[in-house]
Amino acid sequence: MFSISPFTLLDFPDRTACIVWFAGCNMRCGYCYNPEIVLGKGKLGWEPVRDFLLSRRNLLDGVVFSGGECTIHSQLIPFAREVKAMGFEVKIDTNGSRPEVLRQLLEERLVDYIALDFKSMADNYWKITRSNLFLAFEKSLEILLVSSVRFEVRTTVHAALLSHQDLDKMGIWLRDKGYTGNYFLQHFKGDKKTLGGMRECRKTDYEIESSVWRNLS
Numbered sequence: 001m002f003s004i005s006p007f008t009l010l011d012f013p014d015r016t017a018c019i020v021w022f023a024g025c026n027m028r029c030g031y032c033y034n035p036e037i038v039l040g041k042g043k044l045g046w047e048p049v050r051d052f053l054l055s056r057r058n059l060l061d062g063v064v065f066s067g068g069e070c071t072i073h074s075q076l077i078p079f080a081r082e083v084k085a086m087g088f089e090v091k092i093d094t095n096g097s098r099p100e101v102l103r104q105l106l107e108e109r110l111v112d113y114i115a116l117d118f119k120s121m122a123d124n125y126w127k128i129t130r131s132n133l134f135l136a137f138e139k140s141l142e143i144l145l146v147s148s149v150r151f152e153v154r155t156t157v158h159a160a161l162l163s164h165q166d167l168d169k170m171g172i173w174l175r176d177k178g179y180t181g182n183y184f185l186q187h188f189k190g191d192k193k194t195l196g197g198m199r200e201c202r203k204t205d206y207e208i209e210s211s212v213w214r215n216l217s
């Protein structure tokens with residue numbers, strides 16, 4: 001683990017929660033706000049995290065596993081089993097690159113909410129993530145679509161990386177896949193150090209028109 005944020009009202013919908021940050025990621029998005037976590041090594045073992053969570057039983061509703069990319073860690077599933085056994089709800093923030101991990105989490109009922117990052121369509125995926133993981137992301141989406149778990153899809157928008165047309169294509173593709181929930185567009189702010197040194201960009205007209213999120217139903 002990289003670190004813990006002991007309290008958040010913003011990261012787990014309708015729940016009080018803490019965030020457990022996992023070091024490392026299998027993508028390298030230029031706009032990533034967490035370069036220390038993506039490139040860093042874990043500072044914490046599971047023991048202090050477990051002790052912290054035990055001290056928060058009946059005080060917090062949930063635990064968010066974030067990063068970095070938490071699903072690349074083989075310990076994620078055993079950790080999730082322990083956290084659920086302590087009585088917490090679990091949320092996973094993921095780039096969708098490990099569908100087999102999502103499938104196991106769902107089969108064992110170890111997760112209650114998932115935030116899935118939709119980086120771009122396949123043609124832009126390498127440019128944005130420096131990875132070829134679009135098909136893995138697509139598989140993750142398909143697994144979530146046939147599950148009963150609550151989940152959301154979100155895209156970080158930087159005008160230099162995604163055009164109005166790209167965002168239109170992504171929205172149509174999501175809808176054609178059968179997604180009918182909220183599709184969140186997060187404007188890249190450029191107020192923090194990023195992995196690729198990306199700077200502030202203006203909001204696209206599209207973001208302004210769609211006022212942060214679109215409901216695709």
Ligand code: SF4
Pocket residue numbers: 025026027028029031032033034038067068069095195
């Ligand atoms: S923004 Fe990209 S590089 Fe950063 S944690 Fe998410 S997937 Fe990894």
